[in-house]
Amino acid sequence: MRNLFPKHRLLQAFGIALALGFMSQSAMAQSDSLAKIHGSGKIRIAIDLSVPPWSYKDDKLEMKGSEVDTAKLLAKDLGVELEVVPTNSANRIPLLMTNRADVVISAMTITPERLKTIDFSRPYSGISTFVAAPKSMSIKTPADLVGKKIAVTRGTTNDADITRMAPSGAEVVRFEDESTTMTAVVSGQMDVTALATTLIDVINQRNPGKQLEPKLLLQNSLFGVGMRKNDTALKEWVNKWVEDRLKSGDLQAIYKKHQGAEIPAEVLKTGT
Known part of the structure; x- marks a missing residue:
């Protein structure tokens, strides 16, 4: 009888089945993240510690900021230990995708582009971002940026926004983290930058001169807790946690303590 399934076809079918099996196991492993967190007794949260007042280290090298307090509260309510995984703007999602972090709480804006790769909780925080420059500098439209260098942190939504906005003749200068970006402005190396309003205030505190x-609005951003796709149980838990902590006012209190302002109204209006 003629072999209806040649050897190469059998091997091909076996390879496909094996690949599907690995994909299924990966999806199951991700969807079981909440159980793994409880089982290990800790949650690994990626935080960029170079973004005051969101998250930073003080003079005693202690972690401070609204994102740090938010992460501590989440871990406490989960009943597990917090393990902070240091990151930067460009590395937040890779850490999550390679399973070196369980979630990201790092002033990360919910965007359609990021939603192609990861999931977000409902918004728990937010901020407005601007092109900023000294008062003496007249910048009323993007055309006024011609001939100017604009400091921005690589991999942030600010980077994407200013890249779209900047006209031909303007130079976007990218730095690796928010701390380095701010230092470049504070030191006088750069005059124009793309930053959140709170970071503009930090620069003025460090160098009042x-x-x-703020000159040009980039966007009003809403921040969500970043998670891997298919982490269904974890996402459901985090969404309920955000909802409950907004109702109790705890997240608003954390925001006001560190940002010196009320939490954006859009955070309270927006669901999952």
């Missing part, structure tokens, strides 16, 4: 002010 800069008299930095």
Whole structure:
């Protein structure tokens, strides 16, 4: 009888089945993240510790900031230990995708592009971002950026926004983290930057002579807890946690303590 399934076809079928098996196991492993967190007794949260007042280390090298307090509260309510995984803007999602972090709480804006790769919780925080420059500098439209260098942190939504906005003749200068970006402005190396309003305030505190002010709105950003796709149980738990902690006012209190302002109204209006 003629062999209806040649050897190469059998091997091909076996390879496909094996690949599907690995994909299925991966999906199951991800969907079981909440159980693994409880089983290990800790949650690994990626936080960029170079972004005051969101997250930073103080003079005693202790972790401070609204994102740090949010992460501590989440771990406490989960009943597990918090393990902070240091990151930067460009490395937040890779750490998550390679399973070196369970979630990301790092002032990460919910965007359609990021939603192609990861999932987010409902918004728990947010901020407005601007092109900022000294008061003495007249910038009223993007055309006024021609001939200017604009400091921005690589891999952030600010990077994407200013890249779209900047006209031909403007130079976007990218730094590896927010701390380095701010230092470049504070030191006088750069005059124009793309940053959140709170970071503009930090620059003015460090160098009052800069008299930095918002010039052009980039976007109003909403932040979510970043998670891997298919982490269904974990996402459901985090969404309920955000909802409950907004109702109790705890997240608003954390925001006001560190940001010196009320939490954006859009955070309270937006669901999952």
